Amino acid sequence: MFALSKCSLNRISVAPFAAILLLAACSSVPDAEKTDARDPYEGSNRKAFAFNMGLDTHILEPAANGYRNVMPPVGRRAIDSHIDWTGLPATTFNSTLQGRFENAGLSAVHFIVNSLTLGLVDLTEDPKAVKSQDFGQTLASFDVPEGNYLMVPVLGPNTSRSLTGRVVDSVTNPMAFLKAGDAIQTLQTLRPPVAAVSTRANLFKAFNDVKYNSLDPYSRTRSLYYQRRAARINAMVGKPTNNRTADDQFESFLEDPK
Amino acid sequence: MTRKSQIGILTADLRAWIRSGFVCLCLLPLFLTTLPARASDQITAANNVITSMISEVETYLETDPGDIEKRTENITKLLDTHFDLPAIARFSAGPYWRAANEQERVDYVQTMRDVVVDTVVRNFDQLSGLRFTTIDSQVKGDKMVLVRGTFNDSTGKRPPVSVGWRVITPAMAPAKVLDVEIENISMLVTQKQENITIIRQNEGRFSALIEAMRKRQQAP
Numbered sequence: 001m002f003a004l005s006k007c008s009l010n011r012i013s014v015a016p017f018a019a020i021l022l023l024a025a026c027s028s029v030p031d032a033e034k035t036d037a038r039d040p041y042e043g044s045n046r047k048a049f050a051f052n053m054g055l056d057t058h059i060l061e062p063a064a065n066g067y068r069n070v071m072p073p074v075g076r077r078a079i080d081s082h083i084d085w086t087g088l089p090a091t092t093f094n095s096t097l098q099g100r101f102e103n104a105g106l107s108a109v110h111f112i113v114n115s116l117t118l119g120l121v122d123l124t125e126d127p128k129a130v131k132s133q134d135f136g137q138t139l140a141s142f143d144v145p146e147g148n149y150l151m152v153p154v155l156g157p158n159t160s161r162s163l164t165g166r167v168v169d170s171v172t173n174p175m176a177f178l179k180a181g182d183a184i185q186t187l188q189t190l191r192p193p194v195a196a197v198s199t200r201a202n203l204f205k206a207f208n209d210v211k212y213n214s215l216d217p218y219s220r221t222r223s224l225y226y227q228r229r230a231a232r233i234n235a236m237v238g239k240p241t242n243n244r245t246a247d248d249q250f251e252s253f254l255e256d257p258k
Numbered sequence: 259m260t261r262k263s264q265i266g267i268l269t270a271d272l273r274a275w276i277r278s279g280f281v282c283l284c285l286l287p288l289f290l291t292t293l294p295a296r297a298s299d300q301i302t303a304a305n306n307v308i309t310s311m312i313s314e315v316e317t318y319l320e321t322d323p324g325d326i327e328k329r330t331e332n333i334t335k336l337l338d339t340h341f342d343l344p345a346i347a348r349f350s351a352g353p354y355w356r357a358a359n360e361q362e363r364v365d366y367v368q369t370m371r372d373v374v375v376d377t378v379v380r381n382f383d384q385l386s387g388l389r390f391t392t393i394d395s396q397v398k399g400d401k402m403v404l405v406r407g408t409f410n411d412s413t414g415k416r417p418p419v420s421v422g423w424r425v426i427t428p429a430m431a432p433a434k435v436l437d438v439e440i441e442n443i444s445m446l447v448t449q450k451q452e453n454i455t456i457i458r459q460n461e462g463r464f465s466a467l468i469e470a471m472r473k474r475q476q477a478p
Contacts, residue, residue: 034458035454035455035458035459036451036455073415205384213377213474214452215452215453215456215467215470215471215474216452216455216456216459218455219451219452219455219456220448220451220452222451223447223448223451223452224443224448227442227443227444227447227448228441228442228443231442231443246424246437246439246444246446246447247398247404249447249450250349250398250402250424250436250437251398251399251402253348253349254399254401254402254426
């Protein structure tokens, strides 16, 4: 029988407050010191970034390195598949809100079919047919402004809109309300740290390149985040974000390359 | 002026106007047909430069002796032939290019060239076993084409990577690569934003960027 998990409820109630406290703690930077107009809280964001890099150096990077060396490819695929599976209810919910009913239906079917294996083995014909959707994208589809750039401790780069989306996704995801035995409960508890290690392992070289070879890893991370997010929103929602696309920048440059 | 001569002038004006209109009408289809022809030429030029570059990379990979000096020589030749390094330098400096003096510009282009060559030489092994397949080519304005494709690992160990090449296609000069986009992330835009940050952190000093690049290059 499904029931509310106490642990999940605690996580749900703490997340929004933590986000609000974090936003209140942000201190703005004088205009002269701003390196990007979208990042008015650069001072506190850089402190959060330094904290995240410390966390990465001492915990995540060694764990991801061990994971890459120890876990066989089949095990890594199973874990990635399970992580994708747990995100499907949020995709169904958000696709419905956006009026993308085909994607909503597909994600619901994929969730039900793969629930036979808890998502560890993908039983569908085309696992990539479902386009992952979050509440940040739903807000973008409703023309909610992107807001400011926020580097959140542990969670990493966000905009205020995408952070709100993450909070809403964690509250509305039915997976957070399920309690169907100790095995599932354990999987749910383990999911966030395992997802972090798995993602870090999948992006090991690229992440290390940013971390160790950049002139300024903070600004590089910000740029990568904005471009990746803009591409996701443009592809699925079809609405431009407030950062200029690469094409616009190149076209302006070619108009006057001097 | 008599009424007859006035009419004569009007008639001549009218004739000239009609003649020029007729010429315009005659030229219009020609103009309309040259537009797609120009776009088609741009796409052909961009595809050719990518095909030629990939072919050279494959040759270098097959014959790569692992000798860093030889590899550096090959990569330098490849970049000079197929990439528009001066344009890459100008773009990556953002608005600060205009503020830089002549010596800073020369130093920056040279340092950036060295950094790009070093980066490619260091990561050249990672290209081994990859095969590029073009998916499509789109004209972006009248001077650029985006050639999109996928790098597939022939061993199947690495997932496919989506790559876009932004190629400058001037009418009177050879086409050259300006930017590489990996999984929708432009390498040049990323570098530009990082460079701007470094300059702004140093009170707008362009030389601070060159110093930072040299320092990073010398780091182990």
